[in-house]
Amino acid sequence: MEETKFNYAHNDTSAPERKSRTAGLNKLRVSAEVEQLRISAHEREVPTASEETLNFILALALAKNAENILEVGCAEGITSLALLNTCSRAHLTAIERDQAFFCAAQTNLSAYEGRRTLLSGDAADICKGLATEAYDFIFLDCAKVQYIKLLPELKRILKKNGVLLADDVLMYGWVNGEAETPKKRRMLVEHIREYLEAVTSDGQLATSVLDIGNGLAMSVKRN
Numbered sequence: 001m002e003e004t005k006f007n008y009a010h011n012d013t014s015a016p017e018r019k020s021r022t023a024g025l026n027k028l029r030v031s032a033e034v035e036q037l038r039i040s041a042h043e044r045e046v047p048t049a050s051e052e053t054l055n056f057i058l059a060l061a062l063a064k065n066a067e068n069i070l071e072v073g074c075a076e077g078i079t080s081l082a083l084l085n086t087c088s089r090a091h092l093t094a095i096e097r098d099q100a101f102f103c104a105a106q107t108n109l110s111a112y113e114g115r116r117t118l119l120s121g122d123a124a125d126i127c128k129g130l131a132t133e134a135y136d137f138i139f140l141d142c143a144k145v146q147y148i149k150l151l152p153e154l155k156r157i158l159k160k161n162g163v164l165l166a167d168d169v170l171m172y173g174w175v176n177g178e179a180e181t182p183k184k185r186r187m188l189v190e191h192i193r194e195y196l197e198a199v200t201s202d203g204q205l206a207t208s209v210l211d212i213g214n215g216l217a218m219s220v221k222r223n
């Protein structure tokens with residue numbers, strides 16, 4: 001089968017699409033603009049959070065009354081836009097290393113210039129320059145192999161009681177053994193398992209791995 005244009009493992013066309021047991025029950029409600037951008041992204045095979053994942057992210061951000069949001073890997077800024085629409089008091093910082101996606105995110109978030117900061121470059125470099133305990137809500141959605149490398153910096157910049165959500169941690173059921181991992185994805189799966197082991201055994205974090213979308217790990221920083 002043909003690979004997707006962007007060839008991201010979380011969007012692996014050679015693997016059957018993974019549906020959580022609750023996927024059909026969760027209904028995403030977003031603005032017509034976000035809806036349209038999501039349709040266009042799917043048509044062009046541009047990555048964006050699944051419907052069920054976005055639905056959960058928005059509900060949680062609302063419950064937390066998030067004020068300082070960080071999205072690591074924002075692609076065209078579609079989830080960023082939905083977060084800004086939902087959290088009326090929030091400032092959002094988003095990191096993206098792909099120049100074309102970064103430019104699209106600038107356009108898509110142009111209505112929110114006063115409430116957003118877009119940073120172009122590699123998350124590993126950029127996170128080092130972000131202030132300690134600056135964010136109360138972090139959505140981690142960049143290259144999955146980076147998750148474990150980014151974790152120490154993300155913990156540092158996360159506020160106490162802040163939430164760190166990491167997307168795609170079940171990866172088609174490869175990570176929890178639900179489905180067999182293709183050979184070319186074994187290393188990636190090991191990196192994600194390492195991330196999950198790190199966040200679930202860290203005394204500074206309370207972590208729950210959720211069967212939402214392609215898997216979400218929710219970690220809360222203890223006081």
Ligand SMILES: C[S@@+](CC[C@H](N)C(=O)[O-])C[C@H]1O[C@@H](n2cnc3c(N)ncnc32)[C@H](O)[C@@H]1O
Binds near residue numbers: 077096
């Ligand atoms: C799954 S997509 C993000 C989708 C977006 N969060 C959304 O829901 O609309 C992952 C993005 O992370 C970006 N990315 C991957 N590794 C990165 C890194 N190390 N630093 C910055 N961006 C990265 C990719 O270019 C891609 O646009």
